[in-house]
Amino acid sequence: xxxxxxxxxxxxxNEILKNISLSINKGEVTAVVGPNGSGKTTLIKSILGLxxxxxxxxxxxxxxxxxxxxxxxxxGYVPQVARYPENLTGNEIxxxxxxxxxNYEFSSQKIIESFKLSExxxxxxxxxxxxxxxxxxxxxxxxxxxxxxILDEPTAGLxxxxxSYFKDLILEEKEKKKTIILTSHIMSEIQELxxxxxxxxxxxxxxxxxxxxxxEESKESKLERAIAQLMLRx
Amino acid sequence: xxxxNKILLYEIHNTIRNKWIIIYSFFFFFIGYALFAFxxxxxxxxxxxxxxxxxxxxxxxxxxxxxxxxxSREFIEMMLSQPIDRKSxxxxxxxxxxxxxxxxxxxxxxxxxxxxTVNYNNTEELILVIIxxxxxxxxxxxxxxxxxxxxxxxxxxxxxxxxxxxxxxxxYDGLVLLIIYTFEDYPLDKFIxxxxxxxxxxxxxxxxxxxxxxxxxMGYTGAIFQKFFGANLGIVISxxxxxxxxxxxxxxxxxxxxxxxx
Numbered sequence: 001x002x003x004x005x006x007x008x009x010x011x012x013x014n015e016i017l018k019n020i021s022l023s024i025n026k027g028e029v030t031a032v033v034g035p036n037g038s039g040k041t042t043l044i045k046s047i048l049g050l051x052x053x054x055x056x057x058x059x060x061x062x063x064x065x066x067x068x069x070x071x072x073x074x075x076g077y078v079p080q081v082a083r084y085p086e087n088l089t090g091n092e093i094x095x096x097x098x099x100x101x102x103n104y105e106f107s108s109q110k111i112i113e114s115f116k117l118s119e120x121x122x123x124x125x126x127x128x129x130x131x132x133x134x135x136x137x138x139x140x141x142x143x144x145x146x147x148x149x150i151l152d153e154p155t156a157g158l159x160x161x162x163x164s165y166f167k168d169l170i171l172e173e174k175e176k177k178k179t180i181i182l183t184s185h186i187m188s189e190i191q192e193l194x195x196x197x198x199x200x201x202x203x204x205x206x207x208x209x210x211x212x213x214x215x216e217e218s219k220e221s222k223l224e225r226a227i228a229q230l231m232l233r234x
Numbered sequence: 235x236x237x238x239n240k241i242l243l244y245e246i247h248n249t250i251r252n253k254w255i256i257i258y259s260f261f262f263f264f265i266g267y268a269l270f271a272f273x274x275x276x277x278x279x280x281x282x283x284x285x286x287x288x289x290x291x292x293x294x295x296x297x298x299x300x301x302x303x304x305x306s307r308e309f310i311e312m313m314l315s316q317p318i319d320r321k322s323x324x325x326x327x328x329x330x331x332x333x334x335x336x337x338x339x340x341x342x343x344x345x346x347x348x349x350x351t352v353n354y355n356n357t358e359e360l361i362l363v364i365i366x367x368x369x370x371x372x373x374x375x376x377x378x379x380x381x382x383x384x385x386x387x388x389x390x391x392x393x394x395x396x397x398x399x400x401x402x403x404x405x406y407d408g409l410v411l412l413i414i415y416t417f418e419d420y421p422l423d424k425f426i427x428x429x430x431x432x433x434x435x436x437x438x439x440x441x442x443x444x445x446x447x448x449x450x451x452m453g454y455t456g457a458i459f460q461k462f463f464g465a466n467l468g469i470v471i472s473x474x475x476x477x478x479x480x481x482x483x484x485x486x487x488x489x490x491x492x493x494x495x496x
Contacts, residue, residue, distance in 0.1 A: 051495035077315035083308035087251035096244045100316045
């Protein structure tokens with residue numbers, strides 16, 4: 001469960017997030033959508049403590065994240081762009097993360113097999129393709145069985161086979177009552193995975209609700225058109 | 235502390251496999267070979283070595299340090315999403331860059347010393363060069379981190395790094411001469427001492443030359459330094475300023491790292 005209260009964030013004079021309040025529920029996939037530069041990544045990064053808030057607060061499982069880092073034991077994060085120290089291997093990064101985290105149930109075998117990663121994990125990162133690095137990121141994020149999973153355009157670099165396996169994986173995690181936050185520009189993906197949609201525009205929440213309620217409200221049958229309508233309305 | 239050591243260990247693993255670190259080691263090996271095998275007089279070889287150290291180490295630390303930090307941006311993001319505090323991550327990254335640079339050149343220079351000098355009676359000089367070179371690595375890696383944290387644009391950051399080196403290593407001597415020439419009618423001693431304190435490269439040079447009392451090679455700032463403080467106090471003051479130079483940029487980059495949005 002993630003609770004955001006009156007969150008504002010500025011970069012220089014640019015106001016990226018404007019007084020945002022929302023709560024993200026356990027056992028649901030919440031998709032954050034919006035055009036480029038609408039503040040999706042900044043919103044995600046404020047939950048992770050990667051950006052410092054100008055005002056407002058973020059609580060994860062009832063704990064205020066300010067000056068706290070242990071709450072990240074419960075979070076798995078797949079960033080938009082994956083890049084690692086080029087001379088280290090996937091296995092080395094995995095064991096580094098193992099040493100940093102506490103209280104986890106580690107299970108990586110299934111993901112490694114499905115993504116065919118076992119050989120790739122022994123190669124240094126400079127020899128891996130972008131898609132493979134992305135798979136390693138997914139592995140690191142999910143192998144520790146975190147309660148909260150945060151995905152920033154996770155399927156952007158994946159081939160169709162891996163991408164569909166990844167979606168199955170997310171649905172399995174949802175069954176396990178995880179809190180999942182996802183950003184994506186692929187509407188079919190959101191329609192497949194998400195329960196809740198948060199539509200961000202210029203740093204403000206313009207819509208929050210289920211996909212069905214969004215479709216009903218906009219009288220459209222396709223999510224893509226409904227979102228486009230929301231954008232045009234502004 | 236505990237978390238920092240873990241990061242540091244992996245960072246060192248990553249950095250020592252970097253081909254530039256290996257090339258850096260070989261560079262000092264060949265310099266050492268050329269100086270020790272062909273120079274009859276040990277002291278002369280060390281003065282030449284000191285000049286190369288004062289020139290090369292700052293630029294390597296600046297460029298390598300800033301490129302390293304720019305290339306680690308996404309990795310820092312990923313690490314900060316793990317349960318680790320920013321301070322531990324910062325020191326892990328910083329020492330993970332500075333220590334391999336130090337090891338690399340120390341190994342490079344020490345091997346030819348033991349292979350090619352006939353009687354090892356210059357070990358004291360070698361140790362002093364190693365101390366000064368290591369301090370310069372620590373200082374300039376921290377300055378590189380400071381620049382890379384302050385400036386998000388990689389090419390601008392690199393340009394600033396090179397600019398800092400140009401000023402401190404090249405233009406500085408000319409600037410001092412120009413000031414002395416222009417204001418020759420005024421008492422400049424204290425001002426010149428102030429100038430040498432703001433340049434860690436000059437401090438390193440003064441430290442080395444006072445230690446070995448090679449006043450002829452000391453340059454203007456060094457001579458004034460010695461005249462003003464005397465040899466012993468000169469050494470104390472120059473080493474104190476060197477230590478300040480280590481603490482200040484590390485402290486400032488740590489502060490920046492703590493506040494930065496990744």
